[in-house]
Amino acid sequence: MRREAKFVQDSRNAQETKPTLKLCVQSLSSLISLTHSIKVFAVKWQLIRNKLEELNSGLISADASDQNPAVSGLIRAVTATVAESFDLARRCVDLSYSGKLLMQSDLDIILAKFELHVKRLNEIFSSGMLTPGQALIVSKPAIGACKDDMAFYVRDLLTRMRIADNDMKRQALVNLLEVVSEDDKYVKIVVEFRDLVGVLVGFLNIQEQVVQELSVKVISVIAEFDSYKGSLLSSGIIAPLIRVVETGTLDGQKWASRCLMRLTQNADNAWSVSAHGGVTALLKICSSEGSTAELIVPSCGALRNVAAVEEIKRFMVEEGAVSIFIKLVRSKDDIIQMNSMEFLQVIALGDEITRKMIIKGGGIQALLWILDPLTTQSNKSRETALRVIENLFFSSAGSIEMLVNCGFMELLLHYLQNVDASLQEIALKVATRLCSTSEETKKLLGDAGFMSEFMKLLDAKAFEVREMAAEALSSMVMVPKNRKRFLQEDQNIRSLLRLLEPEEGNLGYKKFLLSTLMAITGCNTGRRKIMNSDHVKNIEKLAAAEISDAKKIIRRLSTNRFRSMFSGMWHP
Template identity: 60%
Template sequence: MPNGVLAKSLIHKSMGQENPKQDQIFQESSPPKRSLRQAIEVISSLISYSLPIKVFAVKWQLIRNKLEELNSSLIAIEDCDSCQNPIVSGMMSAVLASARDCYDLARRCVDLSYSGKLLMQSDLDAMVAKFDRHVRNLSGIFTAGILSQGFAIVVSRPGVNACKDDVRFYVRDLLTRIKIGDLEMKRHALVNLYDVVVEDEKYVKIIVEVDDIVNILVSLLDSMEMELQQDAVKVVAVISGFDSYRSILIGAGIIGPLIRVLESGSEISKEGAARSLQKLTKNSDNAWSVSAYGGVTALLKICASADSTAELISPACGVLRNLAGVDEIKRFMIEEGAVSTFIKLARSKDEGVQISSIEFLQNIASGDESVRQLVVKEGGIRALVRVFDPKIARSSKSREMALRAIENLCFSSASSISVLMSYGFMDQLLFFLRNGDVSAQELALKAAFRLSGTSEETKKAMGDAGFMSEFVKFLDAKSFEVREMAAVALTSLVSVPKNRKKFVQDDRNVGFLLQLLDQEETNSAKCVQATSLLQMTTTSLHE
């Protein structure tokens, strides 16, 4: 049966248009559940019937949105004890009457038999308002506690290969429960929503397409019910992880509520809010919004508090790191004592906090000599050297970040290098050159290579510490990049007369270079490097 015929048949039967006497008997004897089922069928048929309509397309889309919302609400109360309530059964008659009027408008739009555009537009606007009123009336019933989770039908989650319509229907059902259910139903729906968005991106896409759902999630961030707030934050944190959907969250006004969660939410909610803000502030355009709502102060307070957990501090550091790119915000952070706060955090035993704080210090000092000097003055070098110390148990990632920060903050300044050496940095670097795994050795070599290109005093200190013999060993490495760095660094050190004499006094150094030349299958690049170094160093014998 065609959709139009089916819709007309269902509506006429429900409203008694075909047989007034039959309608009278039906209204007196039909059980409330049957009346509800008919309303659901009529609404579903009406949605299908309206799809091909070409005129007033925007108006009809608004009507369909309301019909789908209404249908989800009706399905949610089907098979529920509240069906016996006279208020609910009375509403079904009103819903069916509205459906009959809507079908009449749809038929005239299909047939193009309406009398005037303005009049039809007015009638369609009135229809949107009428269905919206039905939805709000149902919402009032839910709020009054007539329906609870224990009575509502649970719509099954669609399978992996489900079509888009099934997924959309499931999401709309969850939306309805979130909007008009009691506390238990709302929580259950939010948990289900989180489960699907974590597992499948297509649900995220549907969510941002469905009217109201993002706005409702944003509004729940301000909920007085902490459990609802926590569940909503979890969903938002997932959505904010997708680049293409962040603008939708921003457009829904999510920044302010997230900041308020940071200020007064539970620890779990704060963690989710910080993670969301970290993702949203990857776009520097959103930095000012965070600042305008007092977010910078709230985040600094979290980072400075002894009560904050590592799970909260780490993403909070990440947000502030993203905001540091805006000069005015960076200056405010510095005035509020951010440098000393993050130097303390760099001493944390938690890897995530340690790495995030070191990254922040690098970002805030990048290209700003005054801030770099402040980091040094506040004890930043000592904190970083301690993270790099091989005698203290640290993750390789933490050490890598500390070494990069040391290079960026110290290697451009002779005075900072002197401070570094006074803290035993040379010995640490040598330890990793000699004893580290391949990746640690390479990182240490890169740092030593950079260090060898600084001042004359630094070169002398490196020569005295024993770097030259370590560089010689790397001349036989498989990697061309490693050999090249070692050769350049060694050349730089032996350019200092004192180091050159020291180098040739150790027979092992010259012997190793000669050994490279004597190998049967000597790499030509190795030959050039070894020959050049031999020529340079042996001149010291005649000085």
């Protein structure tokens, strides 16, 4: 009852007291509170409450200049509309209205009046009759505040942004950036205020650099959420972002390109970026001498995303993307190097024409430069270079020949011997893949000394490394020349047989070890060395355990002059 009596008194004050800015704000605040208790016509009252909050925060933002005729006239009009609204609100709370259609009509009239008041307030602010010099500032809600308080604060910031005073816009944007960066709930509220998203997008088109930069930073935070990207796109964000990329400050360009990278993660937006000249603008950033990693990396990311559309990828290639990014591969910045290599991989994978353009443009030499131990590249860059070389150039005999002629085998062997475990594992993966390309390549690997390195890695701690080394070795010994070289080292056979000990566990890599031994039993020298090893019984044990390859090896060892050596031990 006390609460209802207070609202009745506020209504009387609004009608009877000479309206002032202070009283007007008080009556608006009371009406806003009352609307939250209304259970009927919820949508209508939500629209009215939005306008009430906008008016309230706008008037709070004004200084005490209600002596101005235009201002005092607005205050009187707002006060009168508030008084009418109190009566409608009371009847909705009490359910004492005469009819739904009539009440809906009355609420539509009230909403239209408040919309006119908001428009008039914005005009007064734009004219300079109200200034923010002594403005009251709505305090940021405490952590854990209710959604209504958070929404009121955001609406207050929106009102300040609409005022044609750049200082107030800047401060409001600073405050907005702070809250959306701290709490995801504010991001949701911003998106729910479609007007606010529209204002932020509009700020991207103005000349005031700080306002533009702050706006694109707020938009960048919103763009991090997949569920809110649709709101940005429906507000026409693409074209303004591209304009910032083209003409904005370095900071603005950085954040705008980040936004484009996030928005183009959905390939459906690629055409919109391309249609507004975004591809050309992003390529220009990547080719500019003054561009930093902060600019190039997100621009490259956006271009990599839109390259999913074949027509856009072809346009980029025609615009010189290959030469631009080969040059960036030689950058001194590791992040630029890695992103550039990955971009080249994206546009050339499965595209023979582009792959040849990369080769012709010196792409192989640029990638091998990163692998050169005499340069000071990071291991991450070198790992990326190895992956890109594997993915782009192992499918063609001509490309492999060029790699060999440029010293790739020596570099790969160097990193296979590297003490960095991650880099060594990548080098082993690449070497294993190289083994599967052709018999000629296997011969080259054998001549370069890869088999001895594979043997060493059979004792590695990591299971994945041991298995890859065993796989590569089994592939290598299929070539007679490599098999002969392998048998020249007596310890090779002993090592393989030792690794077949039952206590080593039934690991998958044993199938590759058995495959290697199977190849070796194809000659007398190989069979004799296996028979003379102290660990030959390991094969017998595996054969007894019904391991198919082990049984096949025993059968080969049991033929002709070797059969007597197994008499009493094994009967095939």
